[in-house]
Amino acid sequence: MNKAFTKEDDGPQADRLDDLPQSPHPNYVTPAGLAQLQGRLRAEHARLSDLPRDSLDAKLPRAMAERDIRFLEGRINRAIVVDPAEQDPEVVAFGACVTVADENDRHTDWHIVGEDEADPAAHRIAPFSPLGKALLGARVGDLVDWTKPGGTVELEVTAIRYFT
Missing domain, CATH: 1.10.287 (Helix Hairpins)
Incomplete structure (x- = not known):
């Protein structure tokens, strides 16, 4: 048969899309x-x-x-x-809801959740995000530096809660 009348892509991979990349985290x-x-x-x-x-x-x-x-x-x-109920309630870790105060004494709650649950607009952040990294390991009263594109913001941890 003439090559012009065959499809080179016929085969088991013709209908398969490349896999989506998995996170390195x-x-x-x-x-x-x-x-x-x-x-x-x-x-x-x-x-x-x-x-x-x-x-x-x-x-x-x-x-x-x-x-x-x-x-x-x-x-x-x-x-x-990771079950948030099993975390040390005194330390910010995965699964925590952390209340922070900025330099204007505005209080904001941030939830440290898995990458698939993260939604920064809803204050749900991944542990490897800049804010997540700044908060992990902190305790109530600690000051943390959140490095943002516009500069560094100092936040005070005012509360740590875990929900099941």
């Missing part, structure tokens, strides 16, 4: 964070099962769902579950 998760990941995985499996198998229109959505499933399975397999 340890995948610390709270029990709620693990439940979130498991829920997302179930939702992706459901989405995949709803897509037609033999439709060209579903080829890309199927490949995307399969890629997302591989990603979520990797996150779950690498998960290191």
Whole structure:
């Protein structure tokens, strides 16, 4: 057969998208964070099962769902579950809700959560974020330096709480 009439990409990898990169950081998760990941995985499996198998229109959505499933399975397999209830209540660690005061005495709560749960706009930060790194190991009354793009901000830790 003439080469012009064959597809070089035919084969098992033709419908597979490259994997999404996994974070280089340890995948610390709270029990709620693990439940979130498991829920997302179930939702992706459901989405995949709803897509037609033999439709060209579903080829890309199927490949995307399969890629997302591989990603979520990797996150779950690498998960290191940390129960906030088991942390030392006197020290900021993973799973803490930390109240800090800035130089204007404005108080803000920050929750140190897993990377998949992080949402800085909702004051949920990963432990390896600049603020997370500044807070880890601190105690009530400690001053920490939060290095931001606009400069360094000094914060005082005023409360540490852990929720289960």
